[in-house]
Amino acid sequence: MVTAAVAANFTATMEKLVPLFEQRTGHTVRASYGSTGKLYAQIRHGAPFDVFLAADRARPERLEREGDGVAGTRFTYAEGRLVLWSREDNRLSDPESFLTSASGPRIAIGNPKTAPYGIAAMEVFDHLELLETVRPRLVSGDSIAQTFQFVATGNAGAGFVALAQVRAWNQTGGSAWLVPESLHSPITQQAQLLKRGKNNAAAAAFLAFLKSKEVRAIIEKDGYDTEPMPTD
Amino acid sequence: MSPEWQAVWLTLKLAGITTALLLVIGTPIAWWLARSRHWARQPISALVALPLVxxxxxxxxxxxxxxxxDGAIGQLTERLGIGLLPFTFEGLVxxxxxxxxxxxxxPLQNAFLTINDNLLEAAATLRASPRDRFFSVVIPLARPGFLTAAVLTFAHTIGEFGVVLMIGGNIPGETKVLSVAIFDHVEALEYTQAHWLSAGMLLFSFVVLVSLYSLNNRLQPGVVR
Known part of the structure; x- marks a missing residue:
């Protein structure tokens, strides 16, 4: 069995990959979802995970330095895309004017301390020099999943979430602004083998599976970019 | 104000307002539950106890x-021009x-239950109106109950976490109460701040409970809650 700590934005895709992997290999996967920062803290304190699918590069790098991540196993499994999303039609037809009004509806972001998509959102505000204007409108979700839920229930007027989450949302309507990648640093989502999974064949198999062409096609379809692998 | 003190003040404000409101709302409910023989008493008791379980x-x-x-209350507050309550201090209240x-x-219901009917009847024969009887007989007799209710409500609101996490949105000065601030610090591995706030909470809760127990003991010898 593989135990996987998975960044919340990747939930929907992971839920597709798990049965596929289990069917192919006969191994089983137990996935836990949360913000990258929270999962990182848990791994640092000995949480029983074999692999880590983070939403950034920084945490896996730190785990590797601190000895909880196995050196040389890190790779980018997905490049995330940030999207400003609202469930109201036409709300975001002019995203700049939506963001620049100080009195508009609430904007949900991921908690920048723990959610990499929240950091990306803060970078966007910084870049557009809007941070002080929008600050009173900001609410932050514990993970990007909670951020999405704030928007999906309509309690926040719009929110900065992952493109994959919007794609996985199975209801019609709404409006979105795909944030230009020039406005924030890349959301490089890295996976790695953890110390606990070092001798676990299933964990290694899962990471190899994650690198395969077939899986990368699924990941791309769900709203991420992927990198070519040396094994191609 | 530093973010830590802001969270402390916000939490005290939330607990204070909640306690005041609940003493006003809770007293008639407790009185009715203690005195009524209506069939709806059991279902209402259960409804009141639901947040416990x-x-x-x-x-x-x-x-x-x-x-x-999309909710009934949300539509009402929007129509009244208040806006939506999630992510606001009022929503937390x-x-x-x-x-x-x-x-x-x-606690109020228990206190009301122990009041002897004879006393109320005696007051009635002395021509005390129901209002008079409530304020000059029931309330003084139920004083330990009121104290317990107020202290427990205050302390319990201070310890509230899950609900705030779900509807608060973590806004400093508005919805970021102590428990959420601690959670935030722990998740970000900021253990120094987490330690300060947590130790403060621990001490505060202990002092509150000790004072409650000793006060109750003094007010009503022999009855220890």
């Missing part, structure tokens, strides 16, 4: 839906009133 996530989830733009309701009602 429900996970805060259930409460938070329903509040998010009910107070949101509403949530806390529901969440802490049993901590007000149950």
């Amino acid at each position: 429900l996970p805060p996530t259930v409460l938070g989830f329903y509040l998010l839906i009910l107070l949101g733009p 509403v949530a806390s009133v529901i969440y802490s309701l049993p901590f007000t009602v149950q």
Whole structure:
């Protein structure tokens, strides 16, 4: 069995990959979802995970330095895309004017301390020099999943979430602004083998599976970019 | 004000307002539950006790839906021009009133139950109006109950976490109460700040409970809660 700590934005895709992997290999996967920062803290304190699918590069790098991540196993499994999303039609037809009004509806972001998509959102505000204007409108979700839920229930007027989450949302309507990648640093989502999974064949198999062409096609379809692998 | 003190002040404000509101709302409910023989007494008692057994996530989830733009209360508040309650301090007050309701009602109900009917009848024969009887007989006799209710409600609201996490949105000065601030610090591995706030909470809760127990002991010898 593989135990996987998975960044919340990747939930929907992971839920597709798990049965596929289990069917192919006969191994089983137990996935836990949360913000990258929270999962990182848990791994640092000995949480029983074999692999880590983070939403950034920084945490896996730190785990590797601190000895909880196995050196040389890190790779980018997905490049995330940030999207400003609202469930109201036409709300975001002019995203700049939506963001620049100080009195508009609430904007949900991921908690920048723990959610990499929240950091990306803060970078966007910084870049557009809007941070002080929008600050009173900001609410932050514990993970990007909670951020999405704030928007999906309509309690926040719009929110900065992952493109994959919007794609996985199975209801019609709404409006979105795909944030230009020039406005924030890349959301490089890295996976790695953890110390606990070092001798676990299933964990290694899962990471190899994650690198395969077939899986990368699924990941791309769900709203991420992927990198070519040396094994191609 | 530093973010830490801001969270402390916000938490005290939330607990204070909630306690005051609940004493007003909870007293008639507790009185009715203690005195009525209506068939609805049991279902209402159960309803009042629900927050004791429900996970805060259930409460938070329903509040998010009910107070949101699709919910009955959300539509009402929007029509009244108040806007939506989630992510506001007022929203936390509403949530806390529901969440802490049993901590007000149950001690009061127990206190009212122990009041001897003879005393009330005696007061009535002395021509005390029902209002008079309530304020000059019931309230003084139920004083330990009121004290317990107020302290438990206050302390329980201070310890509220799950519901706030679900409908608060972590806004400094508005919804970022102590428990959420601690959670935030722990998640970000900021253990120094987490330690300060947590130790403060621990000490505070201990002092509150010790004072409650000793006060109750003094007010009503032999009855220890």
